[in-house]
Amino acid sequence: MKGKIGIVVGLAAGYVLGSRAGRERYEQIKSGYLKLWNTPPVQKQVAKAKELGASAALALPSALWDGAVKVSRAARRNGSPGQKLDSAIKAGRASADDVARGAEKTAAEVKKAADKAVAEAKTEAKKVASD
16 A cells, blocks of 8 residues: 555656646646645544654653563562562563554554545545546
């Protein structure tokens, strides 16, 4: 899917930049793009993407901090130095797994939101094009 979107964006950019139609066609394309960009459904999806990105950015440091706290607590427990080390390593591995799962979940949510935004933008683009 990423490859297809990249090709479409590349072709569109090439057409706009290399168009023999000149400035008038460029301005027409630009005004159509801005008209689409400023529609409420597109801006709604932009806001959702920003919100999701912000929450994802905040979730990862939290998971890392929680992992560091768990490792620190494991290292301070009673026992021999070897037992403390083993406990800290075990806690570190568990924390790393938690961070990895969180990152995968966040990536899946971002992909889902992006796919939805693209679908809604296509629908809106068809409406604008037909007007």
